[in-house]
Amino acid sequence: MFPVPKAPVQHWLIKSEPFKYSWAQLEKDGRTLWDGVRNFEARNNLRAMKEGDLCLFYHSNEGKDVVGIARVVRAAYPDPTAPGEDWSVVDVAPHKPLKLAVALDLIKSEPSLSEMQLLKRSRLSVVPVEKSHFDLILKLGKTKA
DNA sequence: GCCAACGTTGGC
DNA sequence: GCCAACGTTGGC
Numbered sequence: 001m002f003p004v005p006k007a008p009v010q011h012w013l014i015k016s017e018p019f020k021y022s023w024a025q026l027e028k029d030g031r032t033l034w035d036g037v038r039n040f041e042a043r044n045n046l047r048a049m050k051e052g053d054l055c056l057f058y059h060s061n062e063g064k065d066v067v068g069i070a071r072v073v074r075a076a077y078p079d080p081t082a083p084g085e086d087w088s089v090v091d092v093a094p095h096k097p098l099k100l101a102v103a104l105d106l107i108k109s110e111p112s113l114s115e116m117q118l119l120k121r122s123r124l125s126v127v128p129v130e131k132s133h134f135d136l137i138l139k140l141g142k143t144k145a
Numbered sequence: 146g147c148c149a150a151c152g153t154t155g156g157c
Numbered sequence: 158g159c160c161a162a163c164g165t166t167g168g169c
Contacts, residue, residue, distance in 0.1 A: 015167090017167090039165095061166085122150080123150065123151065123166050
């Protein structure tokens with residue numbers, strides 16, 4: 001038999017204000033549902049996520065850096081915090097912390113990262129990340145996926 | 146705490 | 158269907 005072709009892992013970046021929900025909290029919880037997204041484009045990105053996809057975990061406002069990698073452990077389902085409305089959540093778990101946090105300043109100073117949606121669509125809380133960008137962030141963070 | 150960017154809403 | 162007003166996000 002031929003091996004079943006595995007769907008390629010997709011890469012994302014999810015933002016949270018550490019005040020509201022930090023990487024440390026995710027590590028403590030072991031798993032969480034990524035709720036509260038109330039933007040159509042961000043929601044559609046959530047819905048495009050598959051189990052096993054990897055997400056850069058970014059602290060907005062405070063920190064302003066990528067601090068870890070989260071893994072999607074359950075694909076999109078209705079957001080329980082908005083009953084009757086058309087919003088979605090996914091479940092994520094900590095995959096690996098970055099050895100070095102990668103600051104927004106550093107990302108901005110890296111010419112090959114200038115096309116990142118994080119920079120171009122700074123107000124979107126869930127954005128896709130190209131694999132080459134994802135790999136470079138990990139490299140800057142001295143971490144292997 | 147300010148402000149720019151920008152998505153969303155509602156009046157017309 | 159346009160567009161002004163408004164609210165929110167997030168960098169500075």
